[in-house]
Amino acid sequence: MSSPVPKALLVPLIVACALFMESVDANVIVTALPAMARDFGRDPVSLKIAVTSYVVGLGVFIPICGWVADRFGARTVFRTAIGIFVLGSLLCAASNSLFTFTLARFVQGIGGAMMVPVGRIIIFRAVPKSEFIRAMNYLSVPALLGPAVGPLLGGFITTYLHWRLIFFINVPIGIGGIYLTNRHIANLQEPHPGPIDWFGFMLSAGGGALFLLGLSLVGGELASGRTALLTWLLGTGLLVVYWFYANRVKLPVLDLRFLRIPTFQASVLGGSLFRMGLGAVPFLLPLTLQEGLGMTAFRSGLITCASAFGGMFMKTIASPLLRRYGFRSVLTINAAFSGIAIAACGLFFPGTPHWAIWCVVLLGGFFPALQFTSLNSLAYADIESRDVGRATSLASVIQQISLGLGVTIAGIAVQASSVLQGHETARWSDFWPAFLLVGLFSFGSIPVTSRLPANAGDEIARGTNAPSVSGGH
Structure with missing residues (x-):
């Protein structure tokens, strides 16, 4: 039936x-x-x-x-x-x-x-x-x-x-x-x-996993610092081997040759710096509100959901902005706004009005969501239809590694700040260096995206609506 x-x-x-x-x-x-x-x-x-x-x-x-x-x-x-x-x-x-x-x-x-x-x-x-x-x-x-x-x-x-x-x-x-x-x-x-390409899969998967896990073990209690360093070095080594391998076989599991395409390179490599900040915020913000400012998990959730509303509003204006100003201008200027919005979350201190925190978090959802949508759209501007699947695999893996790196680096920054200030556990003053650092990553993407031609991605910008803000895979 x-x-x-x-x-x-x-x-x-x-x-x-x-x-x-x-x-x-x-x-x-x-x-x-x-x-x-x-x-x-x-x-x-x-x-x-x-x-x-x-x-x-x-x-x-x-x-x-x-x-x-x-x-x-x-x-x-x-x-x-x-x-x-x-x-x-x-x-x-x-x-x-x-x-x-x-x-x-x-x-x-x-x-x-x-x-x-x-x-x-x-x-x-x-x-x-x-x-x-x-x-x-x-x-x-x-x-x-x-x-x-x-x-x-x-x-x-x-x-x-x-x-x-x-x-x-x-x-x-x-x-x-x-x-x-x-x-x-x-x-x-x-x-x-x-x-x-099973051999390439083992190299790339093993390298990426060990690289991220090695960094994540730094400052933790699951392994010693020596073990963390050796894990990271082994992962880095496997990724370097894969880099040489992938450029010598016809159809590697992750084809790095797509990175030679300017629009794809700007979206994936330039976007990776931005995504490191984007990945860190959902991890840092609840910790700041609960551990730093003493909020309950529910009160923290009421505030952190504001970023989602910022992303929803962005979805209604992303396509008109891209049509009007083009990818290069939007990605370059909005990267600065995104970095400022992310770093601003480090300004919270005990006694900050909750409505003020909510507004900052709202902006911290709007600008990064616009950047993410623009980057995801630009990735396929010059990709042939027959290559979409392989290009998506490469972009998705680099995207996930970037998001994981953001969480890891932000965590290390908080732990380092706690040690330098002599705190046994994280306090509100330990979080601002992490927000500042991940906010600077967004600025780091500007030199990459600013090299794009002025008309890069115009066919997409003036065609169908931009894709959703989904982090996706």
């Missing part, structure tokens, strides 16, 4: 529900980090490794998701991804130490890595081209609602119930998603997906 709901609506909504689950989960967790740290007997800043481990899971498996979907069928892989994500959520709820929680977040990252790109493949194959833009617009809903709902929900549950309960939110959504996927999504696959 066919569904009364048109497939052009039903399939995107099923995929969007899975993405909403992931988006809410990411924003719920950062609000609950201080409460988790107390239960684990750890410094809240040391939980940066739990955030980074999720990003590692994403970055490691994104490059092979398209091949896996072609080999085993998109429906099979998508429902498996949902199942892995829910399993990771239950493991998070059952964790009784930072080590087990970090492993559980890595499992969640594996599931999240497969959900988003495979979900897009499902929509591309199931929806007529005439309905494709409309279908993709449905995927912007999780990106907009997740950052608004997540902090509120996480703050309420953490303050009035218990942080472990936040991970059970994913269970009914996941079960419903698997059921609807089985019933309404066809298991389309390619009969001969071709070979995959």
Whole structure:
């Protein structure tokens, strides 16, 4: 019996529900980090490794998701991804130490890595081209609602119930998603997906994972400083080997030759500096409000959700701004505004009116969201349609590493500030150097984007609407 709901609506909504689950989960967790740290007997800043481990899971498996979907069928892989994500959520709820929680977040990252790109493949194959833009617009809903709902929900549950309960939110959504996927999504696959660069995958995945984890272990309590340094050096070495390898094979798993395209290079490399600041704010802000200013998790969530409203407002004016001023001007000027908006969050001190904090956080959502949307749009300005999949894999992995680096560097900056000021635990005065540092990363992207031609990306800027603000993969 066919569904009364048109497939052009039903399939995107099923995929969007899975993405909403992931988006809410990411924003719920950062609000609950201080409460988790107390239960684990750890410094809240040391939980940066739990955030980074999720990003590692994403970055490691994104490059092979398209091949896996072609080999085993998109429906099979998508429902498996949902199942892995829910399993990771239950493991998070059952964790009784930072080590087990970090492993559980890595499992969640594996599931999240497969959900988003495979979900897009499902929509591309199931929806007529005439309905494709409309279908993709449905995927912007999780990106907009997740950052608004997540902090509120996480703050309420953490303050009035218990942080472990936040991970059970994913269970009914996941079960419903698997059921609807089985019933309404066809298991389309390619009969001969071709070979995959397994050696390159091992080099890039191992290098990226060890590089990020090594930095995340700095100043933590899971490993010694020597172990952290050796882990980081090994990861760096593997990435250097992959760089030489990828430039010598025909179809590497991550094709670095796309970085020779000026618009792609500006979006990915220049954008990486900006994304480091963007990735740090959701981690730093709840810690500042709760550990530095003494707010409850719920009060913190009421404030941090303001950034989502800033992003929503931005979505209504991004396309007109890009059409009017072009990518180069918007990316260059808005990078400065973004850096100032991020750094301004370090100005909070005990006694700062909550309405003033809310307004600063609102602006801290608006300008960075405009920058992110512009960068995501520019990435595909000069990419041939046949190369979109491989270009997306490279951009997504670098994006995830950048976001993870932002969290790691911000955490190290807070810990260094605490040590220099002689504080045993982080105080409000320990956070401003971290916000200033990650704000400067946004300024660091200006020399890269300012080298773009004045007409770079004009075809996209004056064509369809800019993509959503989703961090995505």
